[in-house]
Amino acid sequence: MTTYQKIVLASRPKGAVSADNFRLETAPVPTITDGQVLIRNHYLSLDPYMRGRMEDTKSYAAPQAIGEVMIGGTVGEVIDSKNTKFSVGDKVVGGSGWAEMCVSDGQMLRKVDTAHIPLSAYLGSVGMPGMTAWYGLTQIMQPKAGETIVVSAASGAVGSVVGQLARIRGCRAVGIAGGPEKCAYVVDELGFDACVDYKSPTFLADLAAATPDGIDAIFENVGGVVFDAALARMNPFGRIAMCGLIAGYNGEPMVMNNVRMILTMRLTIRGFIVAEHLEFWPEGLKELGTLVATGKLKFRESVAEGLAAAPEAFMGLLKGKNFGKQLVKLV
Amino acid sequence: MTTYQKIVLASRPKGAVSADNFRLETAPVPTITDGQVLIRNHYLSLDPYMRGRMEDTKSYAAPQAIGEVMIGGTVGEVIDSKNTKFSVGDKVVGGSGWAEMCVSDGQMLRKVDTAHIPLSAYLGSVGMPGMTAWYGLTQIMQPKAGETIVVSAASGAVGSVVGQLARIRGCRAVGIAGGPEKCAYVVDELGFDACVDYKSPTFLADLAAATPDGIDAIFENVGGVVFDAALARMNPFGRIAMCGLIAGYNGEPMVMNNVRMILTMRLTIRGFIVAEHLEFWPEGLKELGTLVATGKLKFRESVAEGLAAAPEAFMGLLKGKNFGKQLVKLV
Numbered sequence: 001m002t003t004y005q006k007i008v009l010a011s012r013p014k015g016a017v018s019a020d021n022f023r024l025e026t027a028p029v030p031t032i033t034d035g036q037v038l039i040r041n042h043y044l045s046l047d048p049y050m051r052g053r054m055e056d057t058k059s060y061a062a063p064q065a066i067g068e069v070m071i072g073g074t075v076g077e078v079i080d081s082k083n084t085k086f087s088v089g090d091k092v093v094g095g096s097g098w099a100e101m102c103v104s105d106g107q108m109l110r111k112v113d114t115a116h117i118p119l120s121a122y123l124g125s126v127g128m129p130g131m132t133a134w135y136g137l138t139q140i141m142q143p144k145a146g147e148t149i150v151v152s153a154a155s156g157a158v159g160s161v162v163g164q165l166a167r168i169r170g171c172r173a174v175g176i177a178g179g180p181e182k183c184a185y186v187v188d189e190l191g192f193d194a195c196v197d198y199k200s201p202t203f204l205a206d207l208a209a210a211t212p213d214g215i216d217a218i219f220e221n222v223g224g225v226v227f228d229a230a231l232a233r234m235n236p237f238g239r240i241a242m243c244g245l246i247a248g249y250n251g252e253p254m255v256m257n258n259v260r261m262i263l264t265m266r267l268t269i270r271g272f273i274v275a276e277h278l279e280f281w282p283e284g285l286k287e288l289g290t291l292v293a294t295g296k297l298k299f300r301e302s303v304a305e306g307l308a309a310a311p312e313a314f315m316g317l318l319k320g321k322n323f324g325k326q327l328v329k330l331v
Numbered sequence: 332m333t334t335y336q337k338i339v340l341a342s343r344p345k346g347a348v349s350a351d352n353f354r355l356e357t358a359p360v361p362t363i364t365d366g367q368v369l370i371r372n373h374y375l376s377l378d379p380y381m382r383g384r385m386e387d388t389k390s391y392a393a394p395q396a397i398g399e400v401m402i403g404g405t406v407g408e409v410i411d412s413k414n415t416k417f418s419v420g421d422k423v424v425g426g427s428g429w430a431e432m433c434v435s436d437g438q439m440l441r442k443v444d445t446a447h448i449p450l451s452a453y454l455g456s457v458g459m460p461g462m463t464a465w466y467g468l469t470q471i472m473q474p475k476a477g478e479t480i481v482v483s484a485a486s487g488a489v490g491s492v493v494g495q496l497a498r499i500r501g502c503r504a505v506g507i508a509g510g511p512e513k514c515a516y517v518v519d520e521l522g523f524d525a526c527v528d529y530k531s532p533t534f535l536a537d538l539a540a541a542t543p544d545g546i547d548a549i550f551e552n553v554g555g556v557v558f559d560a561a562l563a564r565m566n567p568f569g570r571i572a573m574c575g576l577i578a579g580y581n582g583e584p585m586v587m588n589n590v591r592m593i594l595t596m597r598l599t600i601r602g603f604i605v606a607e608h609l610e611f612w613p614e615g616l617k618e619l620g621t622l623v624a625t626g627k628l629k630f631r632e633s634v635a636e637g638l639a640a641a642p643e644a645f646m647g648l649l650k651g652k653n654f655g656k657q658l659v660k661l662v
Contacts, residue, residue, distance in 0.1 A: 052595070223590060242593045256587040259554060262573050263602040264383075271594040 003028055005307050006069050006099035013054055016250045017318060021054065022070070022311040030103050037086045037109070039094065039102050041076035044307070044328040045123035046314045047157070048221075051249040061273075070098040070310075073128055075112070075119050076331075086111065093122045098310050100330050116293035124157045124325035125299045126288045132274040133161035133219070134284035136241035137169075139277070140270050141217035145170030148211050150230050153221035154195055155182040157299070157325035158243065161288070162219045163192045164297055174210045176226055178320045185323070190298055198226045207233065223247045223254050231258040234265045242271040249318060300324030334359055336638050337400050337430035344385055347581045348649060352385065353401070353642040361434050368417045368440065370425065370433050372407035375638070375659040376454035377645045378488070379552075382580040392604075401429040401641075404459055406443070406450045407662075417442065424453045429641050431661050447624035455488045455656035456630045457619045463605040464492035464550070465615035467572035468500075470608070471601050472548035476501025479542050481561050484552035485526055486513040488630070488656035489574065492619070493550045494523045495628050505541045507557055509651045516654070521629055529557045538564065554578045554585050562589040565596045573602040580649060631655030 003026050010023040032038050053064040053071060064071055074096040078086050083106045086092070094109045096102035112122050124130060143149050143166055151162040154175025163173035163186070175186040175195035186195035194210035196203060207229055214235040220227050223245035231240075248254030261267060291297035302322040304313035310328045317326045334357050341354040363369050384395040384402060395402055405427040409417050414437045417423070425440045427433035443453050455461060474480050474497055482493040485506025494504035494517070506517040506526035517526035525541035527534060538560055545566040551558050554576035562571075579585030592598060622628035633653040635644035641659045648657045 245591055245594055248591060253588070254590050256590045257584070259585050259587045260576055260579060262600060263576055266602045266604060266607070267600075268602075269593060269598075269600040271597045271599075273597060276597070 001029055004099065004101040006097070007307060007310055008067055008069055008098075009054060009064050011066065012056055013051075013250070017051065017054065017311075017315050019311050019315075024308055029101060032080055032082050032103055034082050035105055036081075036103050037078050037083050037092075037106060038080035039074075039076045039092060039096060039104060039109075040079045040331060041074040041096055041100055041102065042329070042331045043075050043120045043123055044096075044098055044310060044330060045073035045127070046304075046310065046317050046322075046326040046328060047072070047129065048244050048246050048249070048317065050314065051246075051318055069096075071095065072097050073123050074099075074102070075122050091119055093127065098307065098328075100307055117289060120301060120303075120325075120327055121292055121299065123327060124301065125161055125292050125297055126285060128274060129157035129325065130161050130288040131281055131284050132243060133158045133165060134288060135274050135277055135280055136219050136243055136272060137162050137165050138284075139280065140241035140268075140272065141166075141219060141239045143169055143171045143217050146172075147216035148172040148174060148213055149217045149219065150174045150176065150207075150211065150215050151219040151221070152176040152198075152226055152230070153244070153246065153320075154186045154192065155190075155300070155323060156221065159219065159221055160186070160190050160299055160324065161297065164190055164291075165287075167191055167193075168291075168296075172213075174207075174215075176207070176222075176230070182323065185300070189300070204229055217241070219243060221246060224252075228257050231256070231261050234261055234267055236265050238265055238267045240267060240269040242269055246318065302326045304328045306330070332360055335430065335432040337428070338638060338641055339398055339400055340385060340395050342397065343387055343394075344382075344581070348382065348385065348642075348646050350642050350646075355639055360432060363411055363413050363434055365413050366436055367412075368409050368414045368423075368435050368437060369411035370405075370407045370423060370427060370435060370440075371410045371662060372405040372427055372431055372433065373660070373662045374406050374451045374454055375427075375429055375641060375661060376404040376458070377641065377648050377653075377657040377659060378403070378460065379575050379577050379580070379648065381645065382577075382649055400427075402426065403428050404454050405430075405433070406453050422450055424458065429638065429659075431638055448620060451632060451634075451656075451658055452623055452630065454658060455632065456492055456623050456628055457616060459605060460488035460656065461492050461619040462612055462615050463574060464489045464496060465619060466605050466608055466611055467550050467574055467603060468493050468496050469615075470611065471572035471599075471603065472497075472550060472570045474500055474502045474548050477503075478547035479503040479505060479544055480548045480550065481505045481507065481538075481542065481546050482550040482552070483507040483529075483557055483561070484575070484577065484651075485517045485523065486521075486631070486654060487552065490550065490552055491517070491521050491630055491655065492628065495521055495622075496618075498522055498524075499622075499627075503544075505538075505546075507538070507553075507561070513654065516631070520631070535560055548572070550574060552577060555583075559588050562587070562592050565592055565598055567596050569596055569598045571598060571600040573600055577649065633657045635659045637661070 078090040183195035221244040224247035409421040484490040514526040552575040555578035
């Protein structure tokens with residue numbers, strides 16, 4: 001190989017993301033210098049937060065620059081190294097972005113063990129999505145055994161971990177997902193106590209039936225009417241971890257109607273970005289890695305084949321077409 | 332005196348509170364038994380939270396019962412005592428409700444010193460409203476010197492204390508109030524750095540001008556569009572103490588539009604009821620009492636004369652017609 005492919009941000013979305021927001025480019029394979037490693041990426045992670053970066057608005061992170069490689073987490077293999085900490089053949093987790101190859105100085109690169117944990121899981125349950133779930137649950141929702149927790153996008157990379165970790169802590173875990181197939185998976189495969197289909201005409205009644213003792217904590221990935229419905233069922237002193245608002249990513253109005261519940265139920269709502277809490281990662285990844293290696297934490301992956309498939313897979317993710325963690329397989 | 336007057340809840344409001352929701356009744360002065368004291372109330376406190384109790388909806392407190400004396404804080408004087416802890420002539424703070432007299436077993440009654448602090452202040456800056464401000468500021472907003480805090484209903488019993496305490500802690504204190512007269516008072520008398528008139532057509536621009544470095548913490552008494560405007564200017568890791576939502580007390584839609592800010596700015600929003608945090612009262616009341624006694628904490632009172640004036644004064648309070656702490660003078 002003398003060249004590799006990458007995908008850059010061609011333009012910012014106006015409303016929904018479209019294919020012409022991206023451009024596939026070919027570049028020569030770089031030559032590394034002292035201290036650097038060359039990585040062949042095996043999997044690219046697609047995550048909802050990328051949608052926010054495509055916008056040029058005030059947010060927690062700088063916007064993705066036009067013409068630069070789309071940001072993103074990756075796992076791959078070191079294929080050349082002039083860095084004493086990494087050898088050819090090492091499996092690594094990094095943030096190369098939407099590209100088949102990348103050069104790293106080793107700073108943000110982490111060697112991982114694939115003997116008991118599949119490489120792709122380091123982009124999911126044992127990576128940023130898993131840590132997002134772990135942090136939100138343990139640090140914000142702080143659930144006690146016997147409490148009821150609700151998580152939206154429950155079949156996704158983050159939501160699936162939230163519910164399983166809550167079950168391990170003795171909680172009643174109730175998922176919200178789109179469609180009977182995802183709901184069946186959440187209950188039958190992931191072991192949630194219940195899962196409610198937000199697309200069903202009986203959604204409100206179903207949510208009430210699934211949370212007979214009210215809701216003590218919410219992990220919110222979606223926002224909008226689904227969130228409002230859960231908010232209305234909160235118990236006193238409930239906690240809400242605000243992780244994502246995918247329902248409004250394309251600029252749809254995103255209102256909260258049950259604001260009064262914050263006061264009358266003395267709720268705590270906290271937005272968070274897991275990358276700002278790196279001090280918790282060792283503890284969290286240890287629990288997540290052990291659970292995955294021993295088969296106690298289940299996950300599912302939607303895998304698109306080849307870098308060129310990334311834009312369509314990403315657009316599907318934003319519409320909830322994925323089922324579990326959305327990846328792009330590059331090798 | 333062989334009889335006294337009291338006001339009971341006659342009916343629940345449909346929309347705005349009206350005079351026929353209340354009924355003035357006359358009762359014989361009670362005879363006290365062992366352990367009891369008889370109190371002649373001097374001042375009755377009117378507070379926005381009473382509006383919530385008039386509703387029969389799920390909230391943090393049981394609704395006010397129909398036909399019973401309207402709840403409320405009072406200060407007065409012991410005029411008969413069969414309780415060894417209280418003597419005739421003692422000045423006391425209690426929760427007698429809307430009545431000229433009441434009998435107490437002494438449990439929820441507190442003797443106060445009026446040598447340096449006027450009796451009425453125990454219903455305001457050195458009472459529940461002051462403690463509401465103190466708790467929200469110190470425990471939820473946790474302001475650091477140099478930060479900008481915003482408080483709505485800034486000329487009111489709670490808001491006026493929030494801003495003054497924040498100034499003492501080295502913050503830039505920005506109030507929001509209704510009309511130029513209240514705004515002038517908030518700046519000129521209370522010493523806030525700025526106050527923005529929410530009734531002005533230039534409100535949004537004025538708020539931006541008053542908070543050039545954004546907003547680090549909000550004390551929210553009002554809700555609705557005023558709150559949304561402040562929310563839009565929050566800095567990362569901002570804190571919001573949700574104390575009241577007076578804009579929606581009559582059932583008006585109460586939506587939050589800038590929900591996304593919770594996530595992008597990693598905000599923490601917490602609703603609270605100061606009566607649930609009694610462990611902080613000694614510390615808070617000590618600071619508030621010292622500040623009032625030394626003239627460093629200023630306040631203003633709107634005083635209605637006579638129990639029969641209470642309903643109209645209360646309706647005025649809900650419309651923001653009061654200026655400072657709303658009281659009813661009974662003696």
